[in-house]
Amino acid sequence: MLEVTNIAKEFPTRTGTTRVVDDVTFTVGEREFFTIVGPSGAGKTTVLRCLTGLAKPTEGTVRFNGKKIVGPPPEFAVVFQDYARSLMAWFTVRRNVELPLRNLGLSAAERRERVDTALAQVGLSAAGSKYPWQLSGGMQQRVAIARAIAYRPQVLIMDEPFASVDAQTRADLEDLLLRVRDETDLALVFVTHDVDEAVYLSDRVAILSRSPSRIDEIVPIDLPAQRDQIGTKELPEFARLRAHVFSRIRAMVNTEPASAH
């Protein structure tokens, strides 16, 4: 469904250009949960920006259902780490979720139905008339997820979405996301620094090398489809996969040249 082929990204500098992404190729299938991990500064966000059409790759192509992506596709929704900035403080939760639907040409009744369904899916039916600043960080991020799924995208792109919440809330949000994926036809492209989170959530984990990045390895996560925070993480296969991904990243960080900071 999503094909990323030999993308590279360079940014201009005062003395020329710097190559942040060197050569990245992968595909994401329908309903797949695909996660990108890698050392800090590897270019994970840059790859996501190229995927969503927010940035133009210097080389290579991104295709969605065979069509080249040149700008943000209407079938995509994006959720970032910084929920506080992504929600409008002066609008209620309902209004925040409804806002992107205004461009879809839906009737008011259809918009209302979509907002109700999305808020129910994230367990916030009772919070529709509250304002974001009245909610905890985890609840605000659930509003951001509701807003994304109300739009009914085919692909949900998430950049470190749970990095700013405490561990228990993070685990709850991870399970909420897996439930949402089961209830919809979403494919997910997810970036995280957290190896446990990557292995727990994903069908496949792509490990990016340090910048200028390439795909070091794409690891299939052959864990039972029904994940469970305790049961899944106790499985020997979970421990093996976690150790494998972690050691690949560690090895790259430890071979960093002395001049790089």
Ligand SMILES: Nc1ncnc2c1ncn2[C@@H]1O[C@H](COP(=O)(O)OP(=O)(O)OP(=O)(O)O)[C@@H](O)[C@H]1O
């Ligand atoms: N617009 C830009 N102009 C110049 N350099 C940029 C730009 N955007 C990103 N970079 C550089 O590209 C490199 C990779 O950044 P990016 O944010 O994609 O990495 P990341 O893997 O997501 O990082 P982190 O793990 O720290 O979140 C960084 O060195 C960053 O400074």
